[in-house]
Amino acid sequence: MNLLAVRDFIRKHGLLEEGDTVLAGVSGGPDSLALLFILRALAKEMRLRLRIAHLDHGLRPESAAEARYVAALADKLKIPAVISRAELGKTAKKGSLEEACRNARLDFLLRAAKDAQADKIALGHNLDDQAETVLMRILRGTGLYGLAGILPKRVIYGHTIIRPLLGLRRREIEAYLKRKKVIPLRDASNAEDVFLRNRMRRKLLPFLEKEYNRNIKQALANLAEGAAYDYEFLGRCARRAMGKKGSRIALARLKKAHPAIRRIIFRQAIAAAQGDTRRITFQHIREIEDLLWNRPVGSVVNLPRGLTVTKKILTMNFSAPS
């Protein structure tokens, strides 16, 4: 039954094609093990070739043993595996450890996918992760962009990342593993937002389920699904309206754009200048709006990470520190 739901989800979101080589990121926790066994069950009918990737962050004492566990499992299942070790604990500063972990993991996956000539990178996020992510963002403040939450399919630097389990509840995944008699490693703590995420998971979501809506997780996941479609469409419109020069945009174009599209053009210009839009809030976008409409030529808005937006005579220029 889980298999059927996952197959539907894969088809609906166009996650896999016949003959794909799929690199699964396997931490050894419940989600990634379920992902691996489910992909394995689908491999024959979809003619998938599976690969396993595991990064040992080297941050916890048990991480070497976990890497050995994944290596042994790959061996037993006869699936080729890439296991690598990062030395983050020694190099990264404490404050930026989360970000360093995330980057190291992504770098590793992209490199491994390239080496394995993988068509897709598969990750194990589930519906509960999605609900937690969306709720965290709502509480902190977000827009359509943030509501889209975790995307079922996303292209990063030419690599396609897919999340086939995003429609499954965590408890369904645990039940599946139990049926399959697979004992996962304890869930390796996701370094990202770990404190806030745990409060969502252990306190706020159970409270909201009990007091307000038994199906709130599904409701948040639905919201994310709709927002992802909406944002994708608006993003296309914005790219069309923006023209080519990603980080220098004609004032005339900006002024005639619909406000919804203008805000996304700003985000795209920031991403063009700086790679992504992390730490950009609604308030920053508002300030750029104000620069456009109300401030004299020559004015500058300073954004996080050293990014500046300058109003010129004919254009608005977004530039990152070199």
Place this chain on the structure above:
Amino acid sequence: MNLLAVRDFIRKHGLLEEGDTVLAGVSGGPDSLALLFILRALAKEMRLRLRIAHLDHGLRPESAAEARYVAALADKLKIPAVISRAELGKTAKKGSLEEACRNARLDFLLRAAKDAQADKIALGHNLDDQAETVLMRILRGTGLYGLAGILPKRVIYGHTIIRPLLGLRRREIEAYLKRKKVIPLRDASNAEDVFLRNRMRRKLLPFLEKEYNRNIKQALANLAEGAAYDYEFLGRCARRAMGKKGSRIALARLKKAHPAIRRIIFRQAIAAAQGDTRRITFQHIREIEDLLWNRPVGSVVNLPRGLTVTKKILTMNFSAPS
């Protein structure tokens, strides 16, 4: 200072034009009294002509006295007023009382606006109302449509409804009245969603403010503002993609539409058949999607309030019971 913020809000959202005749809905509670006094303060510079409308629902023993209070105030301020009395308590069934109230109030305002040849109908909703509305909808399950919350400006049956105070916090409104030495009637309980709204207001929002984000109300209001712009733009695209026949749509058009647009086309077709999209959930939209892609010609989806969607050979037909 409040006056300045309201003036900015009015300009930003294009709520009022010079010379407008404005009909203010005045219940006598803090929001509508503040609205009245703020509009009065702006009346001279914007050359506004003010009118007051008050509907006595006749549901509470004190409602007749409240109507007299508003009439006396209008007299004192020398603003023409329309005061009317509905007999809802006697006619409406208990379950539909909320809806009957809402409809009676809207009917009354539209009629009064027509009689007064008013350009705008002004209502007193504030930022706290907005935050409560958005949070309620998130908890119950919503999409972009619901996230847009209370709109600063909305056209209903050719009448423009504006909410100039939507950017002000409830406590700012109370402080304004105190400064002006205006003593409002106790807040007449908003019949709509009164139970759930009170739990948002008294329990959940204060808890979230304390534990998660001191500025959560502003964050929810920002989310609503962004969602309103996004939905407005998507709605335009959907109307363009849909063509003329509002409640009968070519399958070919639907199939080639972007999923974000398709969902809004469905909503617009439901509104064309039935006047609005109340009680339509994400799950219903999903079912119509399934009808489009997976079910044979002749299949029917049954929606709330007797609405049916039928898959024909070339079209999808939305029809309300006659």
